[in-house]
Amino acid sequence: MVIGLTGGIASGKSTVSSLLKKLGAYIIDVDEIGRDVVEKGEKAYNEIVDYFGKDILLPDGQINRKALGHIVFSDRDKLNKLNSITHPHIIDRVKDIISECKSKGIEIMVVDAAILIEMGLHSICDIVWLVKVDKNIQLHRLMERDHYSYEEANNRIMAQYSDEKKAQFADVIIDNKGTFEELEEEVKKQWTKIVSECQKGRNC
Numbered sequence: 737m738v739i740g741l742t743g744g745i746a747s748g749k750s751t752v753s754s755l756l757k758k759l760g761a762y763i764i765d766v767d768e769i770g771r772d773v774v775e776k777g778e779k780a781y782n783e784i785v786d787y788f789g790k791d792i793l794l795p796d797g798q799i800n801r802k803a804l805g806h807i808v809f810s811d812r813d814k815l816n817k818l819n820s821i822t823h824p825h826i827i828d829r830v831k832d833i834i835s836e837c838k839s840k841g842i843e844i845m846v847v848d849a850a851i852l853i854e855m856g857l858h859s860i861c862d863i864v865w866l867v868k869v870d871k872n873i874q875l876h877r878l879m880e881r882d883h884y885s886y887e888e889a890n891n892r893i894m895a896q897y898s899d900e901k902k903a904q905f906a907d908v909i910i911d912n913k914g915t916f917e918e919l920e921e922e923v924k925k926q927w928t929k930i931v932s933e934c935q936k937g938r939n940c
């Protein structure tokens with residue numbers, strides 16, 4: 737069973753995936769893979785430097801993610817370019833990890849990605865969970881967590897599909913407007929359903 741876990745930036749996906757990890761799921765963190773594929777020496781690195789120039793490099797030659805983020809989240813064409821360079825490598829790696837997990841007999845995998853649907857990764861998942869959150873709460877949590885200005889936070893939110901659009905692809909919707917305890921209770925409830933489906937032999 738491959739669960740696609742999506743939701744806008746700062747909706748609470750990492751919080752949900754830590755709970756799922758404790759419950760026994762194997763977590764595939766797509767942000768982490770995205771960081772790996774742009775490391776110096778990795779496949780996407782040269783293409784990014786060729787297109788964006790050496791100004792986006794740190795003194796040690798690594799990509800300055802803060803600077804690159806600043807550029808792409810305020811210019812849609814440049815974000816599309818960065819996506820066209822990085823996404824094929826990220827998708828390949830996610831598929832490889834899923835195959836490896838399956839060959840090791842791991843039963844429940846979670847693909848945690850804010851832009852799971854935008855990347856088309858939902859098509860390789862058996863079920864999609866959406867963590868949704870009211871935009872004002874999202875803005876507040878994002879500005880607090882990453883110390884972004886209102887404009888920076890809003891640009892990042894606007895670079896992703898809305899919850900309404902994501903909901904069209906979701907099998908399960910978790911509303912994260914409440915407390916951590918309420919979120920944990922909902923995650924456990926959904927987990928119990930998945931485990932019972934697996935025991936009945938569906939999707940697993």
Ligand SMILES: CC(C)(COP(=O)(O)OP(=O)(O)OC[C@H]1O[C@@H](n2cnc3c(N)ncnc32)[C@H](O)[C@@H]1O)[C@@H](O)C(=O)NCCC(=O)NCCS
Pocket residue numbers: 744745746766767770771774801802804805808815818819822823848849850851852892895896
């Ligand atoms: C633009 C970059 C350099 C900014 O790096 P930074 O360290 O500041 O952010 P980080 O990678 O930790 O991402 C933070 C959040 O931004 C959002 N985000 C990241 N990339 C994108 C994108 N291409 N489109 C929309 N939102 C995105 C996600 O919600 C993510 O959780 C980096 O995000 C990047 O290389 N993105 C392209 C690869 C990608 O799509 N990764 C995300 C897969 S889910």
Ligand SMILES: Nc1ncnc2c1ncn2[C@@H]1O[C@H](COP(=O)(O)OP(=O)(O)OP(=O)(O)O)[C@@H](O)[C@H]1O
Pocket residue numbers: 743744745746747748749750751752767850877878881912913914915916919
């Ligand atoms: N129910 C909640 N109540 C209060 N704060 C919360 C709740 N859920 C998550 N948060 C906080 O909101 C912030 C965003 O949550 P989290 O990091 O899990 O989001 P995310 O969807 O993984 O973000 P990203 O897309 O950037 O990876 C964090 O600071 C987290 O502690």
